[in-house]
Amino acid sequence: xxxxxxxxxxxxxxxxxxxxxxxxxxxxxxxxxxxxxxxxxxxxxxxxxxxxxxxxxxxxxxxxxxxxxxxxxxxxxxxxxxxxxxxxxxxxxxxxxxxxxxxxxxxxxxxxxxxxxxxxxxxxxxxxxxxxxxxxxxxxxxxxxxxxxxxxxxxxxxxxxxxxxxxxxxxxxxxxxxxxxxxxxxxxxxxxxxxxxxxxxxxxxxxxxxxxxxxxxxxxxxxxxxxxxxxxxxxxxxxxxxxxxxxxxxxxxxxxxxxxxxxxxxxxxxxxxxxxxxxxxxxxxxxxxxxxxxxxxxxxxxxxx
Amino acid sequence: xxxxxxxxxxxxxxxxxxxxxxxxxxxxxxxxxxxxxxxxxxxxxxxxxxxxxxxxxxxxxxxxxxxxxxxxxxxxxxxxxxxxxxxxxxxxxxxxxxxxxxxxxxxxxxxxxxxxxxxxxxxxxxxxxxxxxxxxxxxxxxxxxxxxxxxxxxxxxxxxxxxxxxxxxxxxxxxxxxxxxxxxxxxxxxxxxxxxxxxxxxxxxxxxxxxxxxxxxxxxxxxxxxxxxxxxxxxxxxxxxxxxxxxxxxxxxxxxxxxxxxxxxxxxxxxxxx
Numbered sequence: 001x002x003x004x005x006x007x008x009x010x011x012x013x014x015x016x017x018x019x020x021x022x023x024x025x026x027x028x029x030x031x032x033x034x035x036x037x038x039x040x041x042x043x044x045x046x047x048x049x050x051x052x053x054x055x056x057x058x059x060x061x062x063x064x065x066x067x068x069x070x071x072x073x074x075x076x077x078x079x080x081x082x083x084x085x086x087x088x089x090x091x092x093x094x095x096x097x098x099x100x101x102x103x104x105x106x107x108x109x110x111x112x113x114x115x116x117x118x119x120x121x122x123x124x125x126x127x128x129x130x131x132x133x134x135x136x137x138x139x140x141x142x143x144x145x146x147x148x149x150x151x152x153x154x155x156x157x158x159x160x161x162x163x164x165x166x167x168x169x170x171x172x173x174x175x176x177x178x179x180x181x182x183x184x185x186x187x188x189x190x191x192x193x194x195x196x197x198x199x200x201x202x203x204x205x206x207x208x209x210x211x212x213x214x215x216x217x218x219x220x221x222x223x224x225x226x227x228x229x230x231x232x233x234x235x236x237x238x239x240x241x242x243x244x245x246x247x248x249x250x251x252x253x254x255x256x257x258x259x260x261x262x263x264x265x266x267x268x269x270x271x272x273x274x275x276x277x278x279x280x281x282x283x284x285x286x287x288x289x290x291x292x293x294x295x296x297x298x299x300x301x302x303x304x305x
Numbered sequence: 306x307x308x309x310x311x312x313x314x315x316x317x318x319x320x321x322x323x324x325x326x327x328x329x330x331x332x333x334x335x336x337x338x339x340x341x342x343x344x345x346x347x348x349x350x351x352x353x354x355x356x357x358x359x360x361x362x363x364x365x366x367x368x369x370x371x372x373x374x375x376x377x378x379x380x381x382x383x384x385x386x387x388x389x390x391x392x393x394x395x396x397x398x399x400x401x402x403x404x405x406x407x408x409x410x411x412x413x414x415x416x417x418x419x420x421x422x423x424x425x426x427x428x429x430x431x432x433x434x435x436x437x438x439x440x441x442x443x444x445x446x447x448x449x450x451x452x453x454x455x456x457x458x459x460x461x462x463x464x465x466x467x468x469x470x471x472x473x474x475x476x477x478x479x480x481x482x483x484x485x486x487x488x489x490x491x492x493x494x495x496x497x498x499x500x501x502x503x504x505x506x507x508x509x510x511x512x513x514x515x516x517x518x519x520x521x522x523x524x525x526x527x528x529x530x531x532x533x534x535x536x537x538x539x540x541x542x543x544x545x546x547x548x549x550x551x552x553x554x555x556x557x558x559x560x561x562x563x564x565x566x567x568x569x570x571x572x573x574x575x576x577x578x579x
Contacts, residue, residue, distance in 0.1 A: 086488040196346035225345040225515040226559035252488055255563035296489035298518035300560055303542040
């Protein structure tokens with residue numbers, strides 16, 4: 001695929017399409033060059049991608065194969081990307097690379113807001129930590145049981161020096177609890193007093209307090225029942241839209257990804273098996289691996305007669 | 306005989322008082338039937354499973370009645386439990402690694418219950434280990450028997466844990482989120498295996514999960530727990546088609562929405578992208 005003119009203008013040479021080999025711009029472009037979406041001055045293009053990976057390979061020390069091999073992706077504001085695959089496919093490693101937690105790459109480049117991701121300068125590091133936030137699968141592990149919710153929420157504000165006043169922190173935390181559908185008074189309570197779904201709302205609130213541009217979520221709803229899952233998926237969709245977040249979700253749950261993500265990358269053994277618009281990949285899977293993943297999703301029974 | 310599991314007025318509370326973890330739960334699981342126990346984290350579903358297996362942590366007290374094949378288990382002493390646990394009631398957990406000794410070869414671990422409960426020795430024991438591994442659909446039986454737990458995959462570990470649970474031909478198998486930590490494709494294999502083994506052995510199955518589609522895949526009946534109370538139970542297909550309790554209705558509707566999202570795929574791009 002040739003880079004589309006608009007995207008190439010933002011950043012010559014980098015991957016042009018939002019995701020790997022693809023979707024919306026290419027689709028739009030299929031109608032002819034300069035079709036809808038490739039027009040210069042499109043808001044997304046003007047802003048440029050938030051996270052870009054080009055040719056990224058990483059191998060854990062002592063391993064014989066790459067955990068991630070030649071991964072390309074580019075994600076803009078308001079886009080939601082699902083990374084799916086089985087254990088060992090490299091999806092969580094990819095997320096760790098995007099989060100700047102893994103930096104000694106074998107190959108390739110990571111760019112954040114158009115600039116290479118180097119975290120050597122403390123100011124740059126603080127900025128990146130503030131603008132890219134991560135939510136993990138198990139909220140039990142993300143919240144210190146001996147810390148009240150209010151203190152847990154305030155921590156990134158203190159660590160990143162975003163809000164010097166105690167009163168200011170308190171009101172910001174209260175507002176954020178309300179934004180994720182919890183009572184502001186819950187700041188006074190302890191993690192064990194909350195259900196799994198509520199705890200995950202709390203970790204999302206904490207991530208949002210630093211006003212991130214990208215939210216990276218590793219299996220954020222996998223441990224929850226379907227009713228709670230739906231609520232959290234709706235919450236993630238709403239906050240991502242309201243705040244123009246670039247959202248990346250790692251999941252082995254294809255249905256959740258289908259519900260939330262506009263784009264999808266299917267990984268196996270560190271490599272991209274398929275990538276594109278979610279509907280394209282799930283509706284017309286080209287690879288057996290993807291078809292098997294879809295077929296394995298458990299389905300509700302239908303009543304006989 | 307063989308009346309199965311009958312739970313009546315089961316209440317479990319912590320010594321430190323507070324809201325009970327389970328409150329007045331009535332539930333029947335006739336011999337040979339399969340029941341899916343559904344609920345969110347904190348609903349009491351694992352507490353119920355542990356109560357039936359006599360594994361409630363110290364500090365939790367059960368009141369009411371749990372009868373397995375007409376034997377009362379609430380208040381049973383540890384000596385009674387030793388004749389019940391493993392022999393009549395067996396368990397598999399979410400994380401098979403917790404059921405396996407990391408320093409012992411899988412074959413030896415599996416041999417232990419077979420030796421203790423069936424009195425097998427030598428060649429007969431080795432043969433029984435091989436059979437037990439083959440029964441849980443593990444290929445390369447000898448290689449698995451020689452391996453340590455960390456040398457096999459998560460799905461294989463869960464199959465070995467299942468083989469150990471089944472070693473003494475229990476009448477009731479309790480499976481607590483046994484596939485939650487597994488990939489979807491591996492999950493499907495393990496679910497099919499549990500389903501097949503339960504049928505072959507006419508074993509009762511209590512399958513604990515937060516996933517209604519998974520529960521329905523291996524169960525004749527479903528029971529829904531919420532905040533320690535049983536809110537609804539009935540035949541799986543019926544409960545999914547016509548849920549009566551609002552929480553069950555929400556579970557079903559949510560599961561349907563995810564299913565629809567998956568099925569909707571393949572529609573025109575503009576619609577998918579919204």
